[in-house]
Structures are given as structure tokens and as C-alpha cells.
Amino acid sequence: MFTGLVQAVGRVERRGVQLLVTGCAPFAPLQLGDSVAVDGVCLTVAECVGDGFLADVSEETLARTTLGVKASRRGAVNLEPALRLADRLGGHLVGGHIDGAGTVMAVEALSQSWRLELRWNDPSYGRYVCEKGSIAVDGISLTVAGCSDDGSRFWIAVIPHTWESTSLHHLVVGASVNLEADVIARYAERLLLQAQPGASAHQAKPDVEITSDWLNAHGWG
Template sequence: MFTGIVEHIGTVLEYTPFDDTASGGNGVSLTVSDAAPILNDVHLGDSISINGVCLTVTEFTDSTFKVGISPETLRRTNLEELKPGSKVNLERAVSSHVRFGGHYVQGHVDTVAKIINAEKDENSILFTFQLRDSEFINYIVEKGFIALDGTSLTVVSVDHTRAQFQIMMIQYTQNQVIMPLKKIGDYINVEVDVTGKLLEQQVVANINGQIGNENSPLVKLINNIIEKKLKDFTK
């Protein structure tokens, strides 16, 4: 689990494709350098978020660490666009003594979004994004949380028809994360707030359960509405 508060910006040292037969395709071995500030307490098997993607440390030195990326992760995220020299957001998994400054971030990216506009508003930048997979717009709400390339941010507006949304990034955050380094047309990783998905699952499960029970409040309500409409129609 992560907070979406980026700890450090690292640099991709190596990006090496390999045959990942077990997962049905080609994976990637990724080595990140300039990472010393987050490696003082690292262990093999630890989780580190790279651009919002929870990945497992398989090797490390004082200033570098290596992870493996599966084909499924490459399909879901923008990590396939990385190359030596690319800058990446880094965050260690939370521990018991970490102050929770962002929001609950799993590191399980849902999809990607394209940067379609970025305009200055005094010292801040207003970013506009277009989702690749439009269905995820249902989980994005104005003033709600969202994780973009692993950065916890607040949504300022949503256009559900176009599957677009906006965030405002203050000057301090601009200096701590990689998004201001990106260009119009670049993609960012998107993890929507898991709370919305959990609520939807519970609501759907509850409705399905009530529909199958003729004595449930929902079925009784529907029957009452139908009876009333039929009476009104026959008057």
C-alpha cells in the first residue's frame, strides 16, 4: 500500500525485454538508478511504486534497484514507454510509522490517460487528461482522489461524456514529480480511488440479491409501482 506522496525521482538505467513464458508473453527487466534516498532500508521482495505501479525489488545496490514487469502490467500502464534516461516517480510501501499524507493507493494501475492540455494558472498548472478506457470515468468524481503516475491528486472537474478530467498542480508538487516534464500527448498512469469500485460492487451485489427474492424491499417496491401504473392506465 502507498500514500501517493512521491518520495524521490529516479532515473531508468536499463530497460531490457525478456521472454516471460510463464505469463504468456514478453516481460521487461527494469533497473532504476539515482535511488539512494529510498534504498536505505530496502530488502529483496520489498514493494516500490514506480510511476504508480507496485513492483517487487529483485536486486539492489546502494543507489540502484531492479524489478521485473509482466506483460499484463505493460498492457495496463505507460511503463513500456520508458527507456534509459527516463525519469520516474518513486515511493516505498508504507510502514507503521509513516504519516498518511495522501490517500489509499494500491499501486494497481487501472488504465492510462493522455495529457491533452496543460495551462498555467499563476504558479499552478491545470492539466487536462483523456482516458484511454472511458469506462473508468465512472469512478472519477469532482474533488475526489486520484493517483496519476503514483501522485495523489485532487480532481477539479470531470467531463463524463468525453471521458476527460482535470487536476490542478501547485508549484511545490511540480518540483517533486515528473508530470511537468511530460509533453502534450504523453500518457500517465491512472489509479482511480478504490472506494468507488468497492461501493459499486456492494450495490450491484445487493441489487442482484434482492431481485432474486420476491419478498425483498426492492421487488416489493417495483411491484407496487407497476400496480399503481396499471391502475392509472385502466382509469
């Protein structure tokens, strides 16, 4: 698990069938088998190399995330080592398992912050987005400032420290980002759907409309 608090900005590039991630000195030393979030993607250290590591990646990871494209141009990536039980949870619980890609719709510099507007490429994930909720963007724990009715488009107020100490300042309109929804929202949805009378433990009911009346009738009021 991770917290979404970036500890370094490094680079990623292809090394044969593996990815080489550099720039891990701020949280070194790494050991074989350690987990590191790279732009929000949980990668396992297969070999330590200088101030970074080599990692094996599956076709699924390359297809679902931006790492393949970034590696082709030695792009900047946000880095965070795995959470230790004694660490402070300064962000939110981030699994390092990307749900899908998003697209930058607007980047606006304000007097004391930046307004970043994004959209899910798959709008169905918008159901996990709500105002003041948490979302991980390229591995960064951020708070949703507002969103469309279906949550597929949302915007974030980014403070100067986050803007300057992560890769966010590289973003431009049209850029792709890795998005991970709040895991608590995902589990809450599944528990609510499973609470229907007669539903089996392995059978979800995505066609149910969860309303305040439904919640009250099923003991969630």
C-alpha cells in the same frame, strides 16, 4: 499500499528481461522483496543495485502501463516506498495496480499553479472520477478539480511543490500517463451492485443505473 506522495524522481531502463530503477537513495536502504511504486506501478525488489534495484515485470504490466516505453529511453519516474503502518496517510490509499493509461490533453501554466487536463484512454473508467475526488497520476496522489459528465476527461490544479518535485513538469500534450482510480470508489460500486435482492456474492450487475431513488430503496439513503 502507498499514499501517492512521491519521495524521489529516478530513472528506469531495461536490463535484459528486467527493469533497472535508479534514484532510490532518499528512502534507502532497500531490501530484497521490498515494494516500490514506480510511476504508480508496484514493483518488487528482486536485486539491490547501487541506489536502485532490479525488478521483474510481467507482460501484463508492460502492456497496461507506460513503464516499457519509458524504460526504452531511460525515462524519469516517480518513486515511493511502500506505506508503513506507522506512517501518515498524507495522500490517499494507492494500491500500485494501474487501471489503464491516460493521455495529456492540456498543460496550462497559471499564476500560482498548473492546470493539467487528462482523459482516460478507456472512457469506461470515467465512472470512478468525480469533482474533489482522488486519483493517482503516475503514482502521484492528486485531487480532481473538475471533470466531464462521464468523468472520462478531468482536470487537476497542481501546486508548485508537486509540479517541481515530481515528473509532472516533463508532461506535454499527447503524453501518456499511468492512472489508478480511487480504490474506495471501486469497492463502493461493487458493494452497491451486490446489494440487489437475489444477487450472488460473485455476481455483479453492471447494467443497473444507480440513482438517488435506487440508493434510498436499498438502504443507502
